Structure formats: structure tokens, C-alpha cells
Amino acid sequence: MSTQVPETETETEAETDVEHSEPLAPAQEERMRKKAEARADREERARREAAERADDDEDTYHLKVFRFDPEVEGKQEPRFDDFHVPYEKGMTVLDALIYARDTFDSSLTFRHSCRQAICGSDALFINGRQRLGCKTQLSDLDQPVRVEPLPHADVEKDLVVDMDHFYDQMEAVEPYFDADELPDGELEEQRQTRENREKVKMSTRCIWCGACMSSCNIAAGNNEYLGPAAINKAYRFAMDEREGEDRKQHRLNILEQENGVWRCQTQFSCTEVCPKDIPLTEHIQELKREAVKNNLKFW
Amino acid sequence: MYEHDVIVVGAGGAGLRAAIAAQEEGADVAIVSKLHPVRSHTGAAEGGINAALREGDSWEDHAYDTMKGSDYLGDAPAIETLCKDSPKEVIQLEHWGMAFSREDDGRVSQRPFGGLSFPRTTYAGAETGHQLLHTMYEQLVKRGITVYDEWYVSDLAVTDEERPEDRTCHGVVAYDIQSGELSGFRAKEGVILATGGLGQVFEHTTNAVANTGDGVAMAYRAGVPIEDMEFIQFHPTSLPSTGVLISEGVRGEGGILYNAEGERFMYEYGYASNDGELASRDVVARAELNEVGEGRGIDDEYVHLDMRHLGEERITDRLENILHLAKDFEGVDGLEEPMPVKPGQHYAMGGIETDENGETCVGGLYAAGECACASVHGSNRLGGNALPELIVFGKRAGAHAAGKDLGTAEIETGQRGDYELGELDTPVQPGEVEPAGGEGDAVADGGVAAETGSGDGHDIVERAVVRERERVQSLMEKDDGVQHAEIRSDVQDSMTEHVNVFREEDGLKQALEDIAEARERYQDVFVKDPSRTFNTDLIQTLETRNILDLAEAITLGALARDEFRGAHWRAEHQERRDEEWLKHTMLSWNDGTPELWYKPVLLEGEDKEYEPKIRSY
Structure with missing residues (x-):
């Protein structure tokens, strides 16, 4: 199938589970039987x-x-x-x-x-x-x-x-805005160019449905791989110019780890199934390039 | 039993904001929600957030527009709080990274919206709610706030003193949808209800399947008064086949409504000679149905909303999401053809009575967001005023529950001070089929409010758990009877037929009879699925009970209020009657025999009195 x-x-697992968890009360058992009939x-x-x-x-x-x-x-x-x-x-x-x-x-x-x-x-x-x-x-x-x-x-x-693994991966990339510096006044905005907003726009469309993760062969074989949705989430922040250089550096470090961007083999299956048309594979590729550029900087 | 300082029920915009605020005040806070936070219906909000941020605008103007939009049934202290706090809260979202649309100078964009004297609707494309919800959930993750997701809160643990004003809420009872475990959640400082809308009371709605008004119904049955329930907003532009919302932003950006004859009817027939398509939502919804009634509708059902003249670039920049929705859910390309639209249930202006700090008359119980009624919206909510309500009052409720001093509230809750009892002739006795004191089934359908006794908080929660366990068991034990889906859809149909945009006395009475009949049948409701794992049959059966109580409350209010105000239109009463009706419709559950009463609207602002005027657009 x-x-x-x-x-x-x-x-087998399910049956074992039932046996070892608390036994059903007789009333519950009887009820289930009658209901089943x-x-x-x-x-x-x-x-x-x-x-x-x-x-x-x-x-x-x-x-x-x-x-x-x-x-x-x-x-x-x-x-x-x-x-x-x-x-x-x-x-x-x-x-x-x-x-x-x-x-x-x-x-x-x-x-x-x-x-x-x-x-x-x-x-x-x-x-x-x-x-x-x-x-x-x-x-x-x-x-x-x-x-x-x-x-x-x-x-x-x-x-x-069970969506827990998906949520865990999403939350593993520090998926929250965390600017190096904020404006002083509580009514003062952080300015963002229209271009930069446009740059992150598609990545913010993610609805956490898990379709991409489910379609990804790499994620299927490696439970540790962050997966396309989480990497896209990281992209959303790494590319946001309001966060600042230090923070971006930190984000690239997370993405570069063993189970980050380099696991992706650009099969585009995530991109194909994304119901919000987010160019997931392109985002991952772009982060790979950022990571390379970043490493060259330190040579 | 789980224990926290503050328990927030619901994880949409108001719930998330409340949790963050409570934690900032040092409380150990947890959210209990039947959906994972990112699934909440705040995510479907499209248009934007009203906030007086710019030169030339002021919170006073925002308050004036809101009061006028409310048709003078909003309470000034609540409205002024909303308008004063909104700018700060919007910029807070910006500081949390929310991806607002931007102007060339890099500042957040604002656009015109219905009923506003200044383009103050701050937005993120036509997906403002999605951006807001995710931004706040991100901040929740950052703070490590505990979330019990896919736990259905089925009842409140409230003491049972005679007067609701003397009662205290000590926690909630919740059912773990995944495992079938029923457990108590003790809240040492407070419980905040943030359960959102109740659109599932109606058949055609923009609301999610999850919007069953759980918080309002639970609070009502625990003795908390519910306020102005008859005021239901029907959004003028929902897609005819599914009820999916087409944002007011389309008209804000210049979209035009046409009837079958190609006439721009808002002007042509004088519905709103000044503001046209951007009149208040109630005005536009009635105009559309009037056109259809006069035979000028398309397929006798809807009108057209045309945005083609705005051009592809502007549409894609500001309204892209609308193109997707029209295509996916109505098969229409908004760049090539006009979109079919008709009014759909959208928002409940009424709800759990609170003051401007989110507190109800029951000690330790708060409500914020759509489930609450402070009241900010009175008889009609302006577009763009729901999202600021979530963040402003969510924050206040969270902070107050965690012990922050927000000053004494101006709004009085419960039957205190100035109130009067009401009378109403109904064709059938509303309320519980067997009011409190009766045995068995009243417990089975969760009807008995607060038989929890006194004692310490722990005992009260424990007893509420026992009661809920009995209720669930009794629903599960029955082997035959009626299924919730049947009852639910009959009530939804009756409400959409009789308690819609246009309301007639006979229809309202018919609805009450239909609801009473549905209540009778609910006595025989049973849960067919015997499983304890993810039993959505059970959850929906519990929700259906809430739908029944709220459908009845909405209809009772609609029958009582014999005037035309805001979203509430009565065939027999075509005028707003200020001499009699500058007051809120209140309903108390009264242990299963609903009591109608009224309290005066507060038009006295901080330094001015709002004078009711003729409302024209």
C-alpha cells in the first residue's frame, strides 16, 4: 500500500499499548461491545x-x-x-x-x-x-x-x-523574531524596505500543515533532519533585515549543522506539494549559498 | 490535576496575547486549547488592525468612529481603552517581527476601511490575521509558555453561591482529545476565556468549524451574564457556496459592488450616498439582500464585487490572498471577472459580560476577544476593530489576572448598580428542559451550572471533574438515540432562516420553538464512536450543547429588542429608539431558567459625552 x-x-504496538495501559473498566468494555454491534x-x-x-x-x-x-x-x-x-x-x-x-x-x-x-x-x-x-x-x-x-x-x-515531531522540528530553529536592537520608543517602528518584506513574504505564508515534511524522502529516512518547513521558517528570519547581522550569523550556524540545509538533495517534492506555493527548495538552496558565502568570509 | 497561576482557554489572538502578558507579570501561565495555536481562526482574519498611528489621526477620532459604528451601544470606557492602547499594541507586534505591508519609507502601511474617518487599518496583505497569529505564537515559543493543545475545555470550576457576583472560578475541566483523559486544571490566580466566535450557530458563516462559542456557553451556564447576544454581524462579502470571507480590504482598496443590472447599487439606490461600498458592514449587507429581494440579484442569490479596475499590480501587492480564495473556493479569477458575494455570519458583537480589564462578575474569571463583550462594538463592529480588540483586551486580561493593578474599572459587571429586569413573551419556555434540581439528563448535557459547593479551590475543581466525568460517561453509555450532526444542522438552518440579517417576530418565535424541540432531542443524544482516542464524535456532541444555548440566547435578545439598531433589524420596528433602548440586553442562565435584564449603555467618555446621532454613511 x-x-x-x-x-x-x-x-502489534497498538495492542500491546492497550494491554499495558490501564485496563478498561468492565462497564466500558461492555459498552464498547454493545456499541460495536x-x-x-x-x-x-x-x-x-x-x-x-x-x-x-x-x-x-x-x-x-x-x-x-x-x-x-x-x-x-x-x-x-x-x-x-x-x-x-x-x-x-x-x-x-x-x-x-x-x-x-x-x-x-x-x-x-x-x-x-x-x-x-x-x-x-x-x-x-x-x-x-x-x-x-x-x-x-x-x-x-x-x-x-x-x-x-x-x-x-x-x-x-501525530504532529509532535513536526512541531518539534519547527521549534528547533528558534522560530521567533529576535532583533539585535529595537527602537527606543514604544511607538517607533523598525523600518523595513518593501523589497525586504517581499523577500520574506512567501516564507511567511507557511500554515504548518506538514505536507512538505511528509513528502520529503530525506526526512522520511532521517528523523533528525530539520525538514523543509522548519528550514523555511528559519529562512523567514535569516532574510529579515530587521534582525541584524549577529542574529543572522547565529541562524546560519543552526542551519549549517549536520541535520540542516546540507541534507536537502533538491528533489523539489516539498515545493510540489506545498498548498501555499512556497518555493521551499529554492529557499533551502539560497540558505546553502548564504552559508558558503558566510564561511568564505572567515577565510 | 494540573495547576498553574493563570489558565488561558483558547489560543487565538486574545489567548496568546493574554498568556504573554500574564507571564510578563511573573505568573506561571498555561494555555489549554482544543486546537493547536496555529490552527486558531484568528489566522483567517484578512483585512487589518485599526490603530491611530499617523499624523492627522487620533485615538479620539478612532473612538468617535467606533462609537458611531456601534450605533451608540458601545460603552465609552471600553471603546476609549481600545483606541488608546491599540497603537502601542500594534507597534509591539511590529517589534515582534510581524510582516506588515510597508510604505516606500519603510513604515507599516494603512488603508481605508468601512466606517473610518481616516485610513487607519494597518495590514499585512489580505492575511493580517495569519501574520498576527503566527507572530504571537512565535513569541509564545520564545517564552516557553506551556500549551495543552487538543485539550477540549468542557466546563468551568466555579463555586455555587446564590448570586453569581459572589462566585469564584478556580479552574477548568478539560478532556484530552488525543487520549480521552479528563482532568482538572486548577488556576490559582485566574481563568481567562479566549474561545473566539460562535459562527457555527448559523448555517452560512465565515467562521471555522471550531467556532462553537464554547467559552460563552460555559460562562453563561456558570452564571456569568451574557450581553447583547442579538447583535450578530453578517459580513457583506462572503463567497456564496462556502461562506469563505472576501476581505473588506477589497472595497477599502476601491472594489465596487454591482447588482445583476450592472448598477452600482450602494449609490444608485441611496443605501449609502456618501460612503457607498465603504459604509458600515450592516448597511452594506442589508443593501445586498435588498437588491436580491428586489429581483436584482444574480442567480437570485448574490451580487458582484469587482476589483479588476485596480489592476494586477495593486491587487497582487495588497490583496493577493483574495485571488487565491476566489479561485480555490469559488472557481473565479478575480483579475478576469467579478467575484460573487453575499452576506454571511461573521462575528458576534455580544458575549461574556466583562469590564475594560477583561474581568467578569465572577471572581477570577476573565474573558477577552470575540467571546467577550466589554462592550467595544455595541450593535455593530467596524471592520479592522476585531484584531486590536484581541491584543488590547487580551493583554489587559492577562496582566490583570496575574495581579497587575490596572486601576478600577469604569464598567460595572453583574447585577450591581443600575439595572432593570426585563419581561418577554415566548412561545415556549426557554432554558433547560429539566431545570436544575431535576435529575439525570440535566447533568448529562452539562446543564447544571455550579453544583460545585464551596471548599478550597482544589476541591472545587475536583468536584467539577467528577461532574464532567459523569456527563461524558452518560453520553458514551447510551447505545442509541439521536446524533449531534442532525440536531446541529437543524438549529443552524433555523437560525439562518429566521435570525439572519432580516428578522421578523414570527420567525424569531419559530426559531425559539425549533430550538426548544432541538433541546428535547438533545436529551436523547448519544455518542456512537466508542473510542477514547481522538473521539471527535464526543467533542462535537459537547459543542452542540453550546450551540443550542447560544442560538437560544441570540434569539431571545433579538425578540426582546423591538427596535432597529446596528446589525439588528426588525421588520416590525424600523427605528432606533434611544429613549427606550440605550441599554444592553443581558441574559443570566439562572440555573436553567434564563433571566432577561438590562443595564444602561455608558456614553460618558474620559472627557466627553458621546451624543447619539443619526447614523448615516
């Missing part, structure tokens, strides 16, 4: 109806959605569920998932919030490519539409992945 889920491994019934019915409708109605979209839950019987082994969703013009993958959840199976789980490509919650692996669910039109996709969690991240449940 095309996702990262090493099925057997994940499964009731659910199976209802879902079966809903799915049969939808499948029937799909047969005589061309206006549905067929989704195959990845399912996994470490603690629910029947979902501990990753599987794909089929959903047939009535199509409306303009419908996105996120719309279809919401419809499937609200109509067929309320346990279908995915992150989403703003619906407009700014909160960065719903980066998914859709038909083999990292995309934002809210920004991807169903009409642009071949059926069945395969929806999977982001590759190269641990799956928590269904389409939800």
Missing part, C-alpha cells in the same frame, strides 16, 4: 443504501478512506472503508469527508477547522499525493478517491497523525 502504515508493526448494524444498512444509490445515480463520488483505531475492535487492523457521497458542484474532499462522517459513520475522524486553507489542519494523502482536503476539488480526482493519513507520520486514528 502507498501509505507508511507498516500494518503488522502498528497493530449496534454500530455494525446501522453502518451496514447505511452503506448498503449508499451503494445501491451509487449504482443508479451517477452523481456520487466513491471514496476509499483509511481507517484505524488502536483501541476499537475491528479497527485495530488498518483497513479502507468505501463511502459513496452525493456530489455537488464545487465539492471538496473535506466536504465529502464531512458528509460521510455526518451521514454514514460519526466515528470517521480527521482534523479540520477553517475550511479555507489557512489553519493547515487537513493535509492528507489523497490519490497518492499530499494535499489539503479543503482545497482539493473532487472533480479534479480520479475515482475511487483514495484518502489516507500523511505518510511518514504515526497514525493516531483514521486520518489523524
Whole structure:
């Protein structure tokens, strides 16, 4: 399969986890069993109806959605569920998932919030490519539409992945403005040229969705690599003329370390999947050049 | 149990600013948020931040515009605080590196916005909120402030004295979405609610799915009065199919609204003969719907917003994000064709009653940002006034909670001083299906407010946890019944049909009946997903309860206020009636039997009285 889920491994770990964590209260166990039965019934019915409708109605979209839950019987082994969703013009993958959840199976789980490509919650692996669910039109996709969690991240449940590693990398590059000097007056601005603002503009567009990191082969093989999003974040500050030379020096030192810019092999996969069109690879390349220039300075 | 000096609920602009301010005052502060901070809906704000920064402008002018925009229902002490503090707070953001758009001289850019007498809207392209949110989160990381992200705060731990004014908040109860752990968070100094908007009460909204008004509903049920809930802003330019916002910045830069006949209707039909497209938002939203109602809409649904004449260079420089939004969410190229737009629910002017320091009438409980009502916006918020509210009042609430002396507030909270009780005929009894005292289900849907008793803070939080655990368990235990999605969407539809831009008495009453019916059905709500891992079924079920309480509060306020003021338009009452209505609509939960009351608006400023005038643009 095309996702990262090493099925057997994940499964075993999950089961072990459940065994070793606090045991479920009997009431909880009983509840889960009864619920599972009731659910199976209802879902079966809903799915049969939808499948029937799909047969005589061309206006549905067929989704195959990845399912996994470490603690629910029947979902501990990753599987794909089929959903047939009535199509409306303009419908996105996120719309279809919401419809499937609200109509067929309320346990279908995915992150989403703003619906407009700014909160960065719903980066998914859709038909083999990292995309934002809210920004991807169903009409642009071949059926069945395969929806999977982001590759190269641990799956928590269904389409939800653990983002902690991504956040850790983002925060490892001292991702905050820290000028060498600030103006004295509390109402006095730091001037910035339009050109310099333009220079960092694209890098500030990052919404932390994690699509780039998930698409990067290097990051997949090396957990320590900062990855494209974090390096782009560092670029945003290193190129900001308001911070000053000392600070820039410090930032280049961070980026030059073993797991910094030099790991990038310019495959452009991050740039290709970025939903905000940030030229990630170019930013990394530019930082490499800065680093070289910087080192030559000291010769 | 977790313990901190100050707990901030929510991690958007107000929450982040509050946390930074509390820490600067020396407090051990933590944020508890159902979303990771960068996912917060502050990030979707586009237009800008009003601040009197330039020669020729003054905080007094900003205050005057805001008071006029509020249709004289904002409280002068709150408005003046906002306008005085905003410049300093905006430059603070600049010092934190926020990537504002720049002028040739390197200073931050400002542009015209609706209802402003000076182009004082400071902006970063058409993505000001994104830049603000990320800049502040960066500063949070720099300071190492603790964030419990993807923890859903489901209740407040408040003592249960008879009068809310005598109660104290000692913390919150939160549910770890990732693990299913329910835990208490004790706050030794204060709890700050910064939970944002409530747009999910409506079907067509610019708000995020997460904007379910949790903080307002929790505070309400804990006894804190909620204020001016009927005042809902419908933004004139949202995309028809999704509700995605098209910034007022488009009109600020010179964008023009046309009807199906190609007429510039804002002028042509006299809706706003002076300011045209840049009239206040309520005025433009009504004009658009009027055009559609008169048969001059496009597809009987929307009007056109045209920015092509601004030219590609200017559009790309200042409004680039709008091109992406129109393309991605409506399939329209804003450089080649006009964009379809219609009004969409955008902002709640009302909310948790606070003073200008962010404090509520319950000791130790604060609110800031959209969930709060100080009141800065009165009956209508001006574009560009929401973001300064976040940073100004977020900071004040954070600092005050951490012990900083901000002086005595001018605004009085709770039923103290000058207030009057109200009366209202409703077709159905609002509030709890089984008001407090009833057993079982009232607990199951979180209806019983403050059965927490007294004792030390620790005990009170502990007891709140027990109560919440019962509630969650009872929702999880049921094997059949109604699902939240059904109830939620019925209420959203009813609100969008009856409590929208145009409001009629019969419709409002119908909405109350629909909500009462939904409350009945909520008694049978159940959570189908048995999992404790990332159970969004459970979270949405809890949120739906909040939507019910707030939908009802909005509608009660709308029915009570028989006048037309700001965003609140009543078919039967077409005039602003100052002799009777220069007062705030207040609702107290009153243990499940909502009580309506009023308190006077404060028009007395620091050194001048704001005189209500005819509001024309």
C-alpha cells in the first residue's frame, strides 16, 4: 500500500499499548461491545443504501478512506472503508469527508477547522499525493478517491497523525523574531524596505500543515533532519533585515549543522506539494549559498 | 490535576496575547486549547488592525468612529481603552517581527476601511490575521509558555453561591482529545476565556468549524451574564457556496459592488450616498439582500464585487490572498471577472459580560476577544476593530489576572448598580428542559451550572471533574438515540432562516420553538464512536450543547429588542429608539431558567459625552 502504515508493526504496538495501559473498566468494555454491534448494524444498512444509490445515480463520488483505531475492535487492523457521497458542484474532499462522517459513520475522524486553507489542519494523502482536503476539488480526482493519513507520520486514528515531531522540528530553529536592537520608543517602528518584506513574504505564508515534511524522502529516512518547513521558517528570519547581522550569523550556524540545509538533495517534492506555493527548495538552496558565502568570509 | 497561576482557554489572538502578558507579570501561565495555536481562526482574519498611528489621526477620532459604528451601544470606557492602547499594541507586534505591508519609507502601511474617518487599518496583505497569529505564537515559543493543545475545555470550576457576583472560578475541566483523559486544571490566580466566535450557530458563516462559542456557553451556564447576544454581524462579502470571507480590504482598496443590472447599487439606490461600498458592514449587507429581494440579484442569490479596475499590480501587492480564495473556493479569477458575494455570519458583537480589564462578575474569571463583550462594538463592529480588540483586551486580561493593578474599572459587571429586569413573551419556555434540581439528563448535557459547593479551590475543581466525568460517561453509555450532526444542522438552518440579517417576530418565535424541540432531542443524544482516542464524535456532541444555548440566547435578545439598531433589524420596528433602548440586553442562565435584564449603555467618555446621532454613511 502507498501509505507508511507498516500494518503488522502498528497493530502489534497498538495492542500491546492497550494491554499495558490501564485496563478498561468492565462497564466500558461492555459498552464498547454493545456499541460495536449496534454500530455494525446501522453502518451496514447505511452503506448498503449508499451503494445501491451509487449504482443508479451517477452523481456520487466513491471514496476509499483509511481507517484505524488502536483501541476499537475491528479497527485495530488498518483497513479502507468505501463511502459513496452525493456530489455537488464545487465539492471538496473535506466536504465529502464531512458528509460521510455526518451521514454514514460519526466515528470517521480527521482534523479540520477553517475550511479555507489557512489553519493547515487537513493535509492528507489523497490519490497518492499530499494535499489539503479543503482545497482539493473532487472533480479534479480520479475515482475511487483514495484518502489516507500523511505518510511518514504515526497514525493516531483514521486520518489523524501525530504532529509532535513536526512541531518539534519547527521549534528547533528558534522560530521567533529576535532583533539585535529595537527602537527606543514604544511607538517607533523598525523600518523595513518593501523589497525586504517581499523577500520574506512567501516564507511567511507557511500554515504548518506538514505536507512538505511528509513528502520529503530525506526526512522520511532521517528523523533528525530539520525538514523543509522548519528550514523555511528559519529562512523567514535569516532574510529579515530587521534582525541584524549577529542574529543572522547565529541562524546560519543552526542551519549549517549536520541535520540542516546540507541534507536537502533538491528533489523539489516539498515545493510540489506545498498548498501555499512556497518555493521551499529554492529557499533551502539560497540558505546553502548564504552559508558558503558566510564561511568564505572567515577565510 | 494540573495547576498553574493563570489558565488561558483558547489560543487565538486574545489567548496568546493574554498568556504573554500574564507571564510578563511573573505568573506561571498555561494555555489549554482544543486546537493547536496555529490552527486558531484568528489566522483567517484578512483585512487589518485599526490603530491611530499617523499624523492627522487620533485615538479620539478612532473612538468617535467606533462609537458611531456601534450605533451608540458601545460603552465609552471600553471603546476609549481600545483606541488608546491599540497603537502601542500594534507597534509591539511590529517589534515582534510581524510582516506588515510597508510604505516606500519603510513604515507599516494603512488603508481605508468601512466606517473610518481616516485610513487607519494597518495590514499585512489580505492575511493580517495569519501574520498576527503566527507572530504571537512565535513569541509564545520564545517564552516557553506551556500549551495543552487538543485539550477540549468542557466546563468551568466555579463555586455555587446564590448570586453569581459572589462566585469564584478556580479552574477548568478539560478532556484530552488525543487520549480521552479528563482532568482538572486548577488556576490559582485566574481563568481567562479566549474561545473566539460562535459562527457555527448559523448555517452560512465565515467562521471555522471550531467556532462553537464554547467559552460563552460555559460562562453563561456558570452564571456569568451574557450581553447583547442579538447583535450578530453578517459580513457583506462572503463567497456564496462556502461562506469563505472576501476581505473588506477589497472595497477599502476601491472594489465596487454591482447588482445583476450592472448598477452600482450602494449609490444608485441611496443605501449609502456618501460612503457607498465603504459604509458600515450592516448597511452594506442589508443593501445586498435588498437588491436580491428586489429581483436584482444574480442567480437570485448574490451580487458582484469587482476589483479588476485596480489592476494586477495593486491587487497582487495588497490583496493577493483574495485571488487565491476566489479561485480555490469559488472557481473565479478575480483579475478576469467579478467575484460573487453575499452576506454571511461573521462575528458576534455580544458575549461574556466583562469590564475594560477583561474581568467578569465572577471572581477570577476573565474573558477577552470575540467571546467577550466589554462592550467595544455595541450593535455593530467596524471592520479592522476585531484584531486590536484581541491584543488590547487580551493583554489587559492577562496582566490583570496575574495581579497587575490596572486601576478600577469604569464598567460595572453583574447585577450591581443600575439595572432593570426585563419581561418577554415566548412561545415556549426557554432554558433547560429539566431545570436544575431535576435529575439525570440535566447533568448529562452539562446543564447544571455550579453544583460545585464551596471548599478550597482544589476541591472545587475536583468536584467539577467528577461532574464532567459523569456527563461524558452518560453520553458514551447510551447505545442509541439521536446524533449531534442532525440536531446541529437543524438549529443552524433555523437560525439562518429566521435570525439572519432580516428578522421578523414570527420567525424569531419559530426559531425559539425549533430550538426548544432541538433541546428535547438533545436529551436523547448519544455518542456512537466508542473510542477514547481522538473521539471527535464526543467533542462535537459537547459543542452542540453550546450551540443550542447560544442560538437560544441570540434569539431571545433579538425578540426582546423591538427596535432597529446596528446589525439588528426588525421588520416590525424600523427605528432606533434611544429613549427606550440605550441599554444592553443581558441574559443570566439562572440555573436553567434564563433571566432577561438590562443595564444602561455608558456614553460618558474620559472627557466627553458621546451624543447619539443619526447614523448615516
